[in-house]
Amino acid sequence: MLKRLFNLLMIVALWVSCLSWLSFSQPAAAVGVEASQTRPIMLLADEFRNPVDTKLGTAYGSKIDLNNSNVNAFIEYPGLYPTIARKVIENAPFKSVEEVLDMPGLSQPELEILKANLDNFAVTSPEPALIEGGDRINPGIYR
Secondary structure, three states, rough: HHHHHHHHHHHHHHHOOOOHHHHOOOOOOOOOOOOHHHOHHHHHHHOOHHHHHHHHHHHHHHEEEEOOOOOOHHOOOOOOOHHHHHHHHOOOOOOOOOHHHOOOOOHHHHHHHHHHHHHHHEEOOHHHHHHOOOOOOOOOOOO
């Protein structure tokens, strides 16, 4: 008897949940806002620009930004990944590209590799969205 009651309750619950899928959408209504007071959403998009998108429009998008890039950006340049990349990230921020040559603990071969790649580097102001947390050293993307 108890089993039949349980089965009946389950069937009713399933039936009620199926009815919720068939429900009709309700029109949205803003209380106290007239149609003449609303603005198109596209205008709002023009007023706000994501700081990372703004950064991509600078040298950050075409070179290794010493203050904002993670270790994966250094992979395409021989000798920079992973040791020199880690040292650069740990010693950032830099005021100029040449300041990277003054990092403590660089060996002579590392210094030569950095000198050979100075044209591949850029320095922009640190962007919190790109440097917060441990994502610069371990972004979780492995090749």
